[in-house]
Amino acid sequence: MSVRNVAIVGCGIGRNHMLEGYNNHRDRFQVLAVCDLNEERLNKFADEFGIPRRTTSFDEVLGMADIDIIDVCTPPGVHYAMVTAALRVGKDVICEKPLVGNLAQVDEIIAAEREARGRVMPIFQYRWGDGYGKAQHLIRTGVAGKPYLATAETSWFRGPDYYAVPWRGKWDTELGGTLLTHAIHTHDLMTGLMGEVATVSAEIATRVNTIEVEDCAIANLRMQSGALVSLAVTVGSFEQITRLRLCFENVTMESTLSPYNPGLDPWKFTPRDDAAKARVEEALRDWQPIPSRFQGQMGAYADALDSNGPLPVTLADARRSLELLTAIYHSADSGTRVTMPISGDHPKYRSWRPTDQAA
Numbered sequence: 001m002s003v004r005n006v007a008i009v010g011c012g013i014g015r016n017h018m019l020e021g022y023n024n025h026r027d028r029f030q031v032l033a034v035c036d037l038n039e040e041r042l043n044k045f046a047d048e049f050g051i052p053r054r055t056t057s058f059d060e061v062l063g064m065a066d067i068d069i070i071d072v073c074t075p076p077g078v079h080y081a082m083v084t085a086a087l088r089v090g091k092d093v094i095c096e097k098p099l100v101g102n103l104a105q106v107d108e109i110i111a112a113e114r115e116a117r118g119r120v121m122p123i124f125q126y127r128w129g130d131g132y133g134k135a136q137h138l139i140r141t142g143v144a145g146k147p148y149l150a151t152a153e154t155s156w157f158r159g160p161d162y163y164a165v166p167w168r169g170k171w172d173t174e175l176g177g178t179l180l181t182h183a184i185h186t187h188d189l190m191t192g193l194m195g196e197v198a199t200v201s202a203e204i205a206t207r208v209n210t211i212e213v214e215d216c217a218i219a220n221l222r223m224q225s226g227a228l229v230s231l232a233v234t235v236g237s238f239e240q241i242t243r244l245r246l247c248f249e250n251v252t253m254e255s256t257l258s259p260y261n262p263g264l265d266p267w268k269f270t271p272r273d274d275a276a277k278a279r280v281e282e283a284l285r286d287w288q289p290i291p292s293r294f295q296g297q298m299g300a301y302a303d304a305l306d307s308n309g310p311l312p313v314t315l316a317d318a319r320r321s322l323e324l325l326t327a328i329y330h331s332a333d334s335g336t337r338v339t340m341p342i343s344g345d346h347p348k349y350r351s352w353r354p355t356d357q358a359a
C-alpha cells in the first residue's frame with residue numbers, strides 16, 4: 001500500500017474532498033499541492049490544511065513530476081480541458097461531476113484513457129451510504145423481486161445568491177441546469193437500483209430563477225426491465241428533500257429525506273408479508289457499515305489503485321449518467337419519446353443545448 005501524492009484544483013467542493021476524503025485516508029493520500037485562480041481562496045485553503053505548494057497555474061500543476069493524482073474540482077466548463085491535459089502528462093485523474101457537457105467529449109476521454117498511463121475516476125460520492133447499499137443488496141440478491149415502479153424527487157432550493165456566481169446558470173460554463181448540477185446524484189442512485197433505461201419522455205422549465213438553464217424538470221422512464229420510473233427536480237422547494245421510493249414485488253424501499261445524504265441510513269424497507277420480512281432480515285443481518293460519501297469513494301479508489309483493479313466509479317458510469325441527461329434534454333426539446341442508447345449519430349450527441357440556444 002503506497003501513499004499517493006495529490007494536487008487538488010478548485011477550492012470549493014475541493015475542501016470537502018480534503019475534509020471527508022483525504023483527511024480520512026492520510027496513510028494513502030498526501031495532498032502536496034492546491035491550485036485555484038482565486039488567490040484569497042487558495043491561500044485560505046492551503047493555510048487551513050497546511051498544504052506545502054500553492055499555485056494559480058494549472059500548467060504548473062501539470063509540470064509537477066511528483067504528483068500522482070490531479071483532482072479536478074473546478075467548474076464544469078473546464079473539466080474536459082483539464083482531464084485530457086492531465087491524462088496527456090501521465091497522471092491519474094479524479095473529476096467532479098458532471099464530467100463534461102456532452103457525450104462526444106465523454107467518448108473522447110474514454111479513448112484518451114485507453115492510450116494513457118493514468119485512469120479517470122468521476123465523482124459520485126452519494127453511492128457510499130448504508131441505506132443505498134442495503135437497497136442494492138436486496139435487489140442484487142433477488143430478495144426484492146420484480147421491480148414495479150420508482151419515484152425520485154430532488155427538491156432543493158437555489159436562489160439568486162447561488163446563481164450570482166458567474167459560471168452558474170449558463171450553458172457555456174455550467175453546461176446544463178439543475179438536472180446536471182444537482183439531480184445527477186439522485187438519478188445515478190436511481191439507475192443504480194433500477195437498471196438500464198429503455199425510453200425517456202421529459203419536460204424542462206426555467207421558473208424559479210432568471211437563468212439560461214433549466215431549474216425544474218420532470219422525466220418518465222421505461223426501464224429495460226419494463227418497470228416505470230418518474231423523476232422530479234426543482235430548485236424551488238423551501239423544504240429541501242431528496243427522496244427515492246421504489247416499489248418491488250416483495251418490498252417497498254424508501255430513502256431518508258436528507259437532501260445531500262439520501263444514500264445514508266435509515267432507509268425504510270416495508271416487506272409485503274411475513275415471509276418477505278424474514279428474507280429481508282436475513283439478507284441484512286450481517287450488513288457491515290461502509291464509510292460514507294467522499295470517505296467511502298476515496299477509500300475504494302485507493303484500494304483499486306493498490307490492486308490495479310477496476311475503479312469504483314468509471315468513465316462508463318459517467319457516460320451512462322450523461323446519456324440519460326442527453327435523452328432528457330432531447331425529449332424536452334423535441335417533444336418526443338427518446339429510445340436508448342444514444343450513439344454518435346444522435347442530434348444531441350455533440351451538444352444537448354435546446355435548439356433555440358445552440359451555440
Ligand SMILES: NC(=O)c1ccc[n+]([C@@H]2O[C@H](COP(=O)([O-])OP(=O)(O)OC[C@H]3O[C@@H](n4cnc5c(N)ncnc54)[C@H](O)[C@@H]3O)[C@@H](O)[C@H]2O)c1
Nearest residue numbers: 010011012013035036037038058073074075076096097098
Ligand atoms: N459532488 C458534489 O456533491 C458536488 C457539490 C458541489 C459542487 N460539485 C461540482 O464541483 C465543481 C465545482 O463546484 P463548486 O461548487 O466547488 O464551485 P466553486 O465556484 O465554489 O469553486 C470552484 C473553484 O474553481 C476555481 N477555478 C475556476 N477555474 C479555474 C482554473 N482554470 N484553474 C484553477 N482554479 C479554477 C474557482 O476560482 C473556484 O474557487 C462543479 O463541477 C460542481 O458541479 C460537486
